Amino acid sequence: MNGQPLILVVEENIHNLELLNFHLKTLHYSCICAKQGIKALIVAQTHQPDLIILDMMISDISGGQVIDYLKREKKTAKIPVIAAIPWYLEQNSERLFLTGINGYLTKPYNLKKLELLLSCHLTQLNSSSLL
Numbered sequence: 001m002n003g004q005p006l007i008l009v010v011e012e013n014i015h016n017l018e019l020l021n022f023h024l025k026t027l028h029y030s031c032i033c034a035k036q037g038i039k040a041l042i043v044a045q046t047h048q049p050d051l052i053i054l055d056m057m058i059s060d061i062s063g064g065q066v067i068d069y070l071k072r073e074k075k076t077a078k079i080p081v082i083a084a085i086p087w088y089l090e091q092n093s094e095r096l097f098l099t100g101i102n103g104y105l106t107k108p109y110n111l112k113k114l115e116l117l118l119s120c121h122l123t124q125l126n127s128s129s130l131l
Contacts (some may be wrong), residue, residue, distance in 0.1 A: 004030045005122050007051040010040040010066070011084065012058045016109065020053065023111055029118070038062040041069055044076045051121055053105070053114075055084045064099050071100045080121040084109070 004113040007029050011017040017033050024031045034040040037058045044052060051110060052070070056063030063083060070076040087106040103117045 004028055005050040006030045006032065007118070008032050008034065008040060008043055008045060008047070008052045008056060010034045010037065012036070013055075016055075016084075016107065019109065020114075022034060023114070027115065027118070035122075037063070037066045038126045040066060044070060044079065048075055049079060051118065052072065052079055052081045053066065054081055054101075057086065067099045067101065082114075082117055082121070 007024055009017060009020045009024070009031060011020060012035055013031070014035070017035065021031050021033055032043055032049065034043050035058075037060050040052070040054070040058075043049075054063050054066060058066070066079055067083075070079060070081065081100065083099075083101045083104040085104055085106055087108070101122055105114055105117065
């Protein structure tokens with residue numbers, strides 16, 4: 001994909017999905033979008049993105065189930081996952097890290113925090129691939 005990092009965005013709300021897709025493209029990332037957890041698992045296996053942004057409140061299967069599956073499968077186990085949670089659940093964010101996520105964002109999305117998380121995790125990914 002033109003050497004651009006590939007990000008899978010899993011977001012049930014179409015407006016949030018479009019916002020993230022547009023913003024990621026302006027930052028020169030390639031983006032694949034999914035509105036459901038099952039589709040996200042298939043896309044992750046098929047395309048092996050560099051990073052996943054996962055809405056933890058998707059309705060077909062839980063965000064926790066998606067993470068469990070991703071971390072068990074060899075092809076997807078090392079993909080960093082950024083969880084997206086409602087702002088009112090932020091006080092429980094430390095529990096999220098027990099699921100295997102690499103970071104989190106609150107909704108409504110803070111695009112500056114998103115940029116920082118992407119920069120941090122994709123830089124780590126590039127550093128480890130050079131070793």
